Amino acid sequence: MSYDCTFITDLPLSPDQYSFATEERAEFATDYGTTPADASRPDVVVYPRSTEDVSAVLAAANDREVPVTPYAAGSSTESNAVPVEGGISLSMNRFDSIRDFRPDDMQIDVEPGVVGADLEDRVSEEGLYFPAFPQSAQFSTVGGMIANDASGIRTVKYGEVRDWVLELEVVRADGVVIEVGSKAKKSSAGYNLTDLFVGSEGTLGVITRATLDLAVEPAETLAGRAIFSDLADAADAIAETIRAGIDVATLELMDPLTAEISNSYTGSDLPAKPMVVFELHGRGIDAEYGALSEILDRHEPERIETAFDEERRDTLWQARREIGKALLEYDPARELEVVGDVTVPIGAYAEMVRFVGEISESFDLPIPAFGHAGDGNLHYAILADPDDNAELERVHEASGRIIEETIANGGTCTGEHGIGVGKRKYLRQEVDPGVIETMQSIKSALDPNGILNPGKIFE
Numbered sequence: 283m284s285y286d287c288t289f290i291t292d293l294p295l296s297p298d299q300y301s302f303a304t305e306e307r308a309e310f311a312t313d314y315g316t317t318p319a320d321a322s323r324p325d326v327v328v329y330p331r332s333t334e335d336v337s338a339v340l341a342a343a344n345d346r347e348v349p350v351t352p353y354a355a356g357s358s359t360e361s362n363a364v365p366v367e368g369g370i371s372l373s374m375n376r377f378d379s380i381r382d383f384r385p386d387d388m389q390i391d392v393e394p395g396v397v398g399a400d401l402e403d404r405v406s407e408e409g410l411y412f413p414a415f416p417q418s419a420q421f422s423t424v425g426g427m428i429a430n431d432a433s434g435i436r437t438v439k440y441g442e443v444r445d446w447v448l449e450l451e452v453v454r455a456d457g458v459v460i461e462v463g464s465k466a467k468k469s470s471a472g473y474n475l476t477d478l479f480v481g482s483e484g485t486l487g488v489i490t491r492a493t494l495d496l497a498v499e500p501a502e503t504l505a506g507r508a509i510f511s512d513l514a515d516a517a518d519a520i521a522e523t524i525r526a527g528i529d530v531a532t533l534e535l536m537d538p539l540t541a542e543i544s545n546s547y548t549g550s551d552l553p554a555k556p557m558v559v560f561e562l563h564g565r566g567i568d569a570e571y572g573a574l575s576e577i578l579d580r581h582e583p584e585r586i587e588t589a590f591d592e593e594r595r596d597t598l599w600q601a602r603r604e605i606g607k608a609l610l611e612y613d614p615a616r617e618l619e620v621v622g623d624v625t626v627p628i629g630a631y632a633e634m635v636r637f638v639g640e641i642s643e644s645f646d647l648p649i650p651a652f653g654h655a656g657d658g659n660l661h662y663a664i665l666a667d668p669d670d671n672a673e674l675e676r677v678h679e680a681s682g683r684i685i686e687e688t689i690a691n692g693g694t695c696t697g698e699h700g701i702g703v704g705k706r707k708y709l710r711q712e713v714d715p716g717v718i719e720t721m722q723s724i725k726s727a728l729d730p731n732g733i734l735n736p737g738k739i740f741e
């Protein structure tokens with residue numbers, strides 16, 4: 283669809299804050315989404331630098347019923363940030379200042395375009411950190427993380443992004459600016475609107491400032507890697523660790539194919555075997571590690587390596603950290619078509635790992651499986667030849683089967699990437715029609731003209 287967006291030139295924006303250039307618009311027609319989104323160019327890209335800019339754009343677009351899709355770093359995997367109905371791409375990456383850092387309160391106020399790595403650098407100067415960062419935090423932004431309710435390797439101990447958002451400034455579809463939440467650590471004052479905007483994928487309002495809670499850097503960190511000969515043993519050890527109440531800060535699984543793919547990118551020579559990568563934080567690590575190693579030992583690992591010092595810890599993590607990039611480069615003839623992020627109750631984890639293996643065999647598709655196992659998250663990646671329609675169909679059928687099994691096990695089709703375009707049909711499978719209807723009523727109340735990121739979440 284195409285919209286007349288020339289009204290943008292009449293708004294109080296400087297000429298370098300918008301572009302109608304074809305090439306520039308094309309940059310916003312895709313994100314990391316690998317599902318078949320009807321990727322389309324926006325009619326204009328607008329670069330706000332302030333809340334007032336966002337408010338002026340939304341008020342004018344709302345009056346004319348022109349779609350507005352916020353776009354941050356574009357690292358979403360379900361086409362969440364793609365303006366599938368055209369209109370305005372609202373690029374948040376120039377709206378990127380740290381407004382106020384209050385180490386005494388362990389809080390920071392940031393604009394939405396601040397990149398995770400920059401936030402991390404700033405708060406680490408005061409011995410603080412933001413523990414819910416996704417693996418993409420080197421390039422993804424605070425606004426995108428909040429809008430997708432991202433989470434990461436430390437979620438098993440510290441929770442997801444949602445758990446660290448105290449207050450948000452949001453511009454509604456009609457241009458009105460509201461502040462939701464509180465700088466107080468807890469509040470029972472009315473509806474929890476902060477939580478409503480977190481994870482709403484830019485469909486309910488545009489976030490223009492966030493107050494984030496911060497954690498103190500752990501006194502000590504122990505990282506470790508246990509290599510198993512059998513995948514079921516590794517998966518069982520993970521579930522047992524969680525059920526035993528071991529206070530792990532991370533607990534990740536990599537299957538043999540994932541190790542192989544990672545080796546091909548990093549040049550390391552890890553055995554292509556299942557492995558569990560973990561981290562423990564704080565004081566009293568020795569006692570906690572004692573309990574953890576007992577569990578790992580019961581599942582007969584081939585070897586366990588651990589490290590306290592930073593350089594060695596980094597080496598232990600390298601294979602896991604580089605999977606995202608390794609997958610993109612693994613097979614020049616194929617593209618990453620699906621990056622699943624299903625999440626199940628921990629009791630079903632080992633069964634889901636087994637099921638992915640079964641699907642891989644029956645569909646004759648190599649499917650590397652890995653993930654933030656401690657919180658029940660299982661990533662699976664499927665590569666496909668983009669010109670081979672039969673293969674593409676098979677890939678999506680296989681992924682659909684994994685998601686159906688996840689839902690049957692009481693899990694969710696997306697633990698962290700959001701619904702976007704790619705998972706819309708699975709949301710319908712996961713929740714009752716009454717839930718969709720309730721979500722849609724909220725959407726209509728906040729965005730009656732449906733201008734905010736249309737075509738996402740709901741089919």
Ligand SMILES: Cc1cc2nc3c(=O)[nH]c(=O)nc-3n(C[C@H](O)[C@H](O)[C@H](O)COP(=O)(O)OP(=O)(O)OC[C@H]3O[C@@H](n4cnc5c(N)ncnc54)[C@H](O)[C@@H]3O)c2cc1C
Nearest residue numbers: 354355356357358416417423425426429432433484489606
């Ligand atoms: C290699 C790789 C690794 C990844 N690892 C993880 C991981 O470990 N955990 C995880 O959760 N995800 C992960 N992701 C997915 C993705 O990086 C995250 O969801 C990330 O938080 C998205 O941030 P972004 O800045 O790229 O946002 P974008 O992709 O640009 O946008 C995300 C969504 O937020 C909306 N949006 C953006 N800014 C605003 C705003 N200011 N107000 C309202 N809505 C807004 C957009 O419209 C879109 O719907 C990974 C992706 C890649 C490519």
